[in-house]
Amino acid sequence: MSETLYEYIRVSTREQNEDRQRIAMREFGVAEHNIVLDKQSGKDFNRPGYQRLMKKLKPGDILVIKSIDRLGRNYSEILEQWRGITKGKQAAIVVLDMPLLDTRQGKDLTGLLIADIVLQLLSYVAQTEREFIRQRQAEGIAAAKARGVKFGRRPMERPAAFEDIREMWEIGNISARGAAKQLGITHRTFLNWAIKDQKK
Incomplete structure (x- = not known):
């Protein structure tokens, strides 16, 4: 049975x-009907084009992708998919941006082992980088808080007429909704401010 060339292309919706x-x-000359496109995030493998492609792949076929992140962002899942394609389906994968990830070069155990090692290294580096980013973010937030930087939405400033209208509301000369409308704020905001002042 002759091999079939497939291209898998993924772009995010953005x-x-x-x-x-x-x-x-283009140089691989893949037939148009064997080019599979997903316009979807790479957060998981629940993509319609990718799922159809996995059903088509058979032993000896070749799957071409531009870069490993076109498969996805989670390297542990990519590694699982990679092994499913190369060992389970016995198809080859070519990653253009990384020649070491070309299982046509070594269909023996050594070739597959090299690809596995490269993928595991990429997975480790990606995971470590994510942890470094989280650590840097936490350190940055802690340092900013220590300098007195406030996080979150700035509290809304009360309109100049708030006190006068609140007093009118308290003696029953205006409803809470009427007060809110005059001040240009929401009914809930007016009540929150007014009740908070009553508790002082």
Whole structure:
């Protein structure tokens, strides 16, 4: 049975433009009906195009992608999918941006082992970087708080006429909704401020 070439292209809904990936893979001469496109986030593998492609792949086929992050962002899941394709389906994968991730170069155990090691290294680096980013963010927030920086939405300033209208509300000359309308604030905001002042 002859091999079939497939291209998998994924762009996020924000990118929309898949031309860069198509141009990079043009030299492989993949038939148009074997180019699979998903316009979806890479957070998981629940993508319609990818799922259809997985059902089509058979032993000896070749899957071409521009870069490993076109498969997804979670490297532990990418590694699981990679093994499913190369070992389970016995198909080859070509990652254009990383020649070491080309399982056509070594269909023996050594070739697959090299690809596995590279993927595991990428997974480790990505996970470590995520942890560093979280740590830097936490340290930055702690340092800012120590300098007195306030986080969150700034409290709304009370209109100049608030006290006068609140007093009118307290003696029953105006309703809470009427007071809020005159002040240009919501009914809930007026009540929150007025009740808070009563408790002082």
